[in-house]
Amino acid sequence: MPAPPSSALPLDRLIGVGRSAEVYRYGADHVLKLYKVPWEPTAVVNEFKAASQAYRHGLPTPEPMMVLERAGRTGIVFERLEGGTLLDAGLRRPLNFLHQVDRLVQMQQAINAHEVEDLPHQHEVARFQIGGARVSDDVKRAALATLEQLPRGTRLCHGDLHMENVICSDRGLRAVDWQKATAGHPAGDVARTALMLRYGSLNVGGLARYLPLNVIRAALARFYVERYCQLSGISRCHVSAWMLPxxxxxxxxxxxxxxxEVREAAERLSGQAERGGLLPVCWTPS
Structure with missing residues (x-):
């Protein structure tokens, strides 16, 4: 599809707003994901590369069409999807929630099955973010020391796969928001998703007053890791070793x-790392 002049982009049809971008209708069959300012253009290019590779591998994701700019903002034109999120589907039928979580497990396993190239490496991204994290120097040192002993990989890692980043379209589930994608080890990608299940934002409305959400979310995170390990053959202790980073x-x-709450959990794990009780014994550190 040809790109119209920058000044002609139809930005009066806003259909969604996220933490990092706004999504607009772009013609009949596409959307424009336009990143907010300030936003690093290289991150947008990385999302386009990752989404393009995922699409070429036949993974369930909308086709990325082009990168363009509008008034100093960078965006990506994607194939348009219709449908709510996987989280919406789970909350509509709470008794079926585990089934939706299991669908997320299967999607992540499919993503992690592919080798990729020309993406940032998981370890380098982790090292940079740990260095700039809002924790004490002791916690940073423990996290970096743990990271250095974790195995590297070249598999496609989404980096932010959770139930709100999966759309239930009329053609099935579709993963979106690939800007944090890396080449790396699946265990690190699974640990990130388990973290989001355990600590990410979750709006359940008035039900929050009646449900033991912390207990439920901890159980969901455990179920997710155990189910992924069952399907993939990866050991649970590999995933656990990524939790501190x-x-x-x-x-x-x-x-x-x-x-x-997240900082307190990191401090507890860093204390275990200092006592030598964090890294697993089921594999030889690299």
Whole structure:
């Protein structure tokens, strides 16, 4: 599809707003994901590369068409999807929630099955974010020391796969928001998703007054990891070993509403690391 002049982009049809971008209708069959300012253009290019590779591998994701700029902002034109999120589907039928989580597991396994090239490496991204995280120097040192002993990989890692980044379209599930994608080890990608299940934002309305959400979310995170390991053959202790680095990485960038809770969890794990009780014995550190 040809790109119209920058000044002619139809930006009066806003259909969605996220933490990093706004989404507009762009013709009959496409949308424009336009990043907010300030935003690093290389991150947008990385999302386009990752989404393009995922699409070429036949993974369930909308086709990325082009990168363009509008008034100093960078965006990506994608194939348009219709439908709510996987989280919406789970909340509409709470008794079926585990089934929706299992669909997310299967999607992540499919993503992680592919080798990729020309993407940032998971370890380098982790090292940078840990260095800038809002934690003490002791916690940073423990997280970096743990990271250095974790195995590297070249598999496609989404980096932010959670139930709100999966659309239930009329053609099935579709993963979106690839800007944090890396080449790396699946265990690190799974640990990140488990972290989001355990600590990410979750709006369940008035039900929050009646449900033990912390207990439920901890159980969901455990189920997710165990189910992924069952399907993939990856050991659970490999995923557990990534938890300290991904917790500290969560404290980089935008401040979360439950930041103190995440920081306390990172501090507990860093204490275990200092006592030598964090890294698994089921594999030889690299």
């Amino acid at each position: 991904v917790l500290v990485m969560r404290l980089f960038g935008q401040v979360a509403a439950n930041e103190d």
